[in-house]
Amino acid sequence: MIEASLDAVPGLILGFCILAVIFGVPAAVFAHRNTLPAFATVLSAVSVAGIVCVTLMPGLSADAGRNSCDLGFELAGLGPSAWLNFALFIPAPLFAAVAFRKPLLTVTAAVVGSAAIEAAQTRLATGRTCSLTDLVMNSAGAFIGTAVALVWLLAAGDSLALRWKRDAALSAITAAAGSVVLTAVLAIWTPDTRDAVASDRETATRVAATEEAVQWMGEVSTAAFGPNQQNSGIHTDYRDGRWILAFQSDSGTIDGVWPDRTLTSIKARNNEAEPGTLTAADATATGKTFAETWFPDQVRGSTLTTQPLGNSPRTVYELTYRRHANGVMLPMRLDLAVTSTGRILHVSCVPEPDPAMPAPVLNRETAETRAREHTGRTPTAAVLLAQKISGTWRPVWMVGMPEGSPQPDVFLDAVTGTPVTPDPTRRPPG
Numbered sequence: 055m056i057e058a059s060l061d062a063v064p065g066l067i068l069g070f071c072i073l074a075v076i077f078g079v080p081a082a083v084f085a086h087r088n089t090l091p092a093f094a095t096v097l098s099a100v101s102v103a104g105i106v107c108v109t110l111m112p113g114l115s116a117d118a119g120r121n122s123c124d125l126g127f128e129l130a131g132l133g134p135s136a137w138l139n140f141a142l143f144i145p146a147p148l149f150a151a152v153a154f155r156k157p158l159l160t161v162t163a164a165v166v167g168s169a170a171i172e173a174a175q176t177r178l179a180t181g182r183t184c185s186l187t188d189l190v191m192n193s194a195g196a197f198i199g200t201a202v203a204l205v206w207l208l209a210a211g212d213s214l215a216l217r218w219k220r221d222a223a224l225s226a227i228t229a230a231a232g233s234v235v236l237t238a239v240l241a242i243w244t245p246d247t248r249d250a251v252a253s254d255r256e257t258a259t260r261v262a263a264t265e266e267a268v269q270w271m272g273e274v275s276t277a278a279f280g281p282n283q284q285n286s287g288i289h290t291d292y293r294d295g296r297w298i299l300a301f302q303s304d305s306g307t308i309d310g311v312w313p314d315r316t317l318t319s320i321k322a323r324n325n326e327a328e329p330g331t332l333t334a335a336d337a338t339a340t341g342k343t344f345a346e347t348w349f350p351d352q353v354r355g356s357t358l359t360t361q362p363l364g365n366s367p368r369t370v371y372e373l374t375y376r377r378h379a380n381g382v383m384l385p386m387r388l389d390l391a392v393t394s395t396g397r398i399l400h401v402s403c404v405p406e407p408d409p410a411m412p413a414p415v416l417n418r419e420t421a422e423t424r425a426r427e428h429t430g431r432t433p434t435a436a437v438l439l440a441q442k443i444s445g446t447w448r449p450v451w452m453v454g455m456p457e458g459s460p461q462p463d464v465f466l467d468a469v470t471g472t473p474v475t476p477d478p479t480r481r482p483p484g
Contacts, residue, residue: 144196450468
């Protein structure tokens with residue numbers, strides 16, 4: 055609010071001078087006719103002129119802040135503008151309370167007036183923004199100003215002149231009337247609301263998280279591709295409270311999720327295996343160390359198998375991690391390819407948590423018999439695995455059918471034995 059006014063200081067000073075005369079002269083006349091302290095009465099009117107001028111006089115960016123209101127507030131994050139608002143609202147209540155001897159009515163009128171100003175800023179082309187922070191700081195300034203006035207009056211021995219009951223009644227009426235009017239106005243002129251404090255905090259959190267995520271991805275990249283590489287950037291996508299990361303370097307790409315610290319894919323840019331001397335046991339040990347370091351949740355409780363692809367110095371070793379429960383292959387998948395030089399060629403991971411589901415009832419023989427009855431053809435293989443059926447994890451027999459069958463695979467619920475259709479497989483984030 056204050057910052058927008060400072061953008062137009064020459065006009066602000068001129069406007070204040072004009073308003074000070076418009077408000078001050080009638081105040082002097084009013085004080086004379088009602089035997090009120092002229093000095094305090096005029097100063098209170100001039101202070102109100104200053105508030106009106108600073109808060110409602112159009113600035114350079116007249117349309118800025120219209121139809122919106124910031125509902126964020128954080129005491130620790132108050133800036134200079136907030137404290138200027140605080141100071142702006144001290145003089146008027148101070149002098150008004152001294153002049154009229156009604157501190158409760160004074161502070162209530164100041165708070166209601168501040169709320170009215172903030173509401174007006176949502177509709178008027180003042181270049182200022184309605185803000186809960188402004189309202190809180192304005193009100194705090196009004197309380198301080200009124201408190202100083204009360205101390206002043208009591209110190210001057212004017213305590214008997216304070217009409218507490220009438221003051222309290224007028225204050226309650228003002229508060230009630232102001233609340234009704236403001237509620238009605240805002241019901242008609244409902245502004246868009248936002249929380250700048252929360253937005254700034256979220257932005258800071260995201261920036262910090264991004265920096266940590268980039269560092270983590272760099273460590274993974276070094277472990278996978280070696281230190282002699284040039285990072286070309288990272289793409290981030292914020293979804294459902296998580297960062298979906300795609301890291302690129304001249305040596306390869308890495309996909310993952312932060313802050314889960316979950317990797318979903320690693321691909322070396324050079325996917326040609328170079329000649330090497332590692333045996334299957336050596337390559338397995340290399341891949342196992344890498345997997346245990348960067349995929350601990352997937353490795354834990356899983357069974358590792360190694361399959362050589364080829365039989366030459368350029369052999370690639372496929373390491374496969376699978377986890378089972380009650381004989382059911384769970385949905386987690388982790389596959390690594392390691393060259394005979396120990397280089398990580400690629401990694402594919404489906405970091406699906408182990409689902410809760412009933413124990414299977416059908417055995418392989420029964421499942422194959424059911425599939426034969428269902429299709430009229432002799433099955434060639436059967437695998438028991440977890441599948442989502444209508445959004446629920448179930449143990450399912452995937453029964454392979456011979457070539458040329460209308461259905462390459464038949465899926466049977468391993469508990470009920472009924473044919474089922476698995477839900478489409480979703481690609482993991484990243």
